[in-house]
C-alpha cells in the first residue's frame with residue numbers, strides 16, 4: 001500500500017498493549033513488566049479518507065456493541081531484523097506514522113482469558129487506519145504530542161514520552177522472537193482516553209510532525 005509517497009508491503013502489523021501507564025489504569029490492567037504484543041492482519045489497513053466499517057455483527061448485538069478508538073505512534077521497518085540490539089535501532093526504521101488500533105471492546109472483554117491476545121476483537125476489516133504519510137526523519141520519536149479528536153472534540157491527548165517501553169527496547173524485544181521484515185508496521189500502544197465510536201462519527205488522529213489521519217465511521221451494508 002502507498003502511504004503518502006512511500007509504498008510499503010507489510011507482512012504483519014504488531015501492536016503493543018498497555019504501553020502507557022494511564023491507559024493501563026483506565027483498563028484496570030496491571031502495568032506490564034515486559035512488552036505485551038499482539039498482531040493485526042493487513043486486512044485491517046486503510047488510508048486517510050477511507051471509511052472505518054462498523055461491523056453489523058457488533059452493531060446488532062447489544063452485548064458486544066462497543067468499538068473503541070486508540071491512537072498510536074507507529075514505525076515502519078526498513079531492514080530485516082532478528083536479534084537486534086537496542087542501540088542500533090535507527091538503522092532498522094524506515095519512518096514514523098499514525099495508526100488507529102480500532103478495537104471491539106466488549107468482544108475483547110469476552111475473549112479475556114480464553115482467546116488472549118484478542119485476535120478476534122482487533123482484526124475486523126478496516127480496523128487499522130494508517131497515515132497520512134511516513135515521516136523518515138524524526139528528531140525524537142519519544143517527544144511528540146499525540147491526540148485524537150472525535151467529531152471535533154479532543155478525547156485523547158498525551159505525549160509519546162509517556163510510553164513505558166520505548167522504540168529501541170521494542171525492536172530488541174520483538175526481534176528476539178520474530179523476524180521483522182521490511183514494511184512491517186509496529187504500533188507502540190495508546191495513551192488514555194479511549195472510548196466508543198459510532199456510525200457517522202469523524203475521527204481525526206494527529207501526531208506532532210507527522211500530520212492528521214482522518215477517517216469516518218460507516219455502518220456495514
Ligand code: MG
Nearest residue numbers: 070101189190
Ligand atoms: Mg492499541
